[in-house]
Amino acid sequence: MNNFTGMDTKDNNFNELMDDIREIAKGLQAIYSQAETQYTSAVNDVIRRQSKDTKEIELLLDYMLDFADNEKILASYRKLCRYYFGINPQATAEYIQSYKEIYDADEKLFKSGYFKNNPIKGNIR
Secondary structure: OOHHHHHHHHHHHHHHHHHHHHHHHHHHHHHHHHHHHHHHHHHHHHHHOOOOOHHHHHHHHHHHHOOOOOHHHHHHHHHHHHHHHOOOHHHHHHHHHHHHHHHHHHHHHHHHOOOOOOOOHHHOO
């Protein structure tokens, strides 16, 4: 086996890996797109109905928190928090704190330069 054949195999494996990653990324984009539509609709529905059902609202906030790194979902999350504040200020403060604990920690890593020298992680955002 010569060096060129070995390189071809590595290149093919790398290309296959990149193709797999692209497919996963497309799937994630589709999930986020669907989540944007569904959560925006659900938040608007809760507010339109003037729902006071704390279980419904908190369940929605819980689910949305997993996607709150998306700008549109974050906007809906904030909108629902503003609405829920009039119903349960303490619980709303806890949801805001949960968001900060999850996402502000990530932001601090980016601002600190943690990802700057890492060529893979440096392209996350």
